[in-house]
Amino acid sequence: MTVLFVNACVRGDESRTLKLCREYLARFDGVEDVEEVDLAALGLSPFSAEMVASRSEKQLACDWDDPVFALSRQFAAADDIVIGAPYWDLSFPAALKVYIEHVSVCELAFHYTEDARCEGLCKARRLTYITTCGGFVEGANFGYEYFCGIARMFGIPEVRFVAAEGLDVVGIDVEAQMDKAREAMRKLD
Template identity: 50%
Template sequence: MKKILFVNCCIRGRDSRTEKLCRSFLEKLEGAVTELRLAEEDISPFTAGDILKRDSLLKEEKLDDPMLRYARQFAEADIVVMGAPYWDLSFPSLLKVYIEHVTVCGITFRYGDDGREIGMCAAEKLYYVTTSGGYTEGRNFGYDYIRGLCSMYGIDRTKFISAEGLDIIGADIDAIMEAADLSL
């Protein structure tokens, strides 16, 4: 059975349109879903001390330390579904903090002899699901960033799923959400 990791960065929880779109999509996938609700995780930006500890763990090859759990979980997933609203041309800062915990040399990627990154993640595909009140007009730097990281992680296939214009006066929200859902 495929291991599906749902990285849920939908800050508004069950009231989030992004989360609703994610849940509809997850129902279509076959596999065991593990949900990581970032707003409920004890996750914070790295301090200088955290970086020293992480570097020490990696040097000593203590990859089973709890500090590295997000990287291990991400690397072991067969499919990743990442849900985050479109905020400030990107995504909420909490997702960036999570990504810092995932991007670990020796777990999600490594360097080859030529100095280039070699991906170590098992995932065959990452789905990036988002919604926005207005129109992104091709300026979704959050997805571009995630797609770049996926290349580094060895995840060759990504898909962008978006419902846009949800807060425009007169918008048919149900139709927009249904169209995004059908694109899944």
């Protein structure tokens, strides 16, 4: 089994989201393969017109071994996907959107059927989205909602969500808020 951890915790070891992710990932000790994609270290660029043209040319040639498709192949092959992303500007850090732009490749992550329906090709049985928030999101975590849509597009049948909220509210018991998230993680099978 391959677990793919997409680390969008750009603050590194200072990140409370990363702390929760590491605790969650500890449940996979003994799993054959846990792969981490550290988006801060990866330094991906958004696609320019030239990059899109080059990738499209390689898609038409079915040159799937080209390095431009490596992230998409990795994502599509994972059995379980964990996304760790702090709540920023109503969603997540921009590096995560750029990563999905690199992953979202027709004929690797999804394709279109003869009757023009989008059909996912990803192997993952679930995607777990872990986040932390300085305030209280109150049901408006558009980052999580985005990943619900991406999972549908890529054919991932289950999406789960864990959040520690209110962590920057003056006077709040931060550890109690983190413990609520830990309890939610424990309940995930």
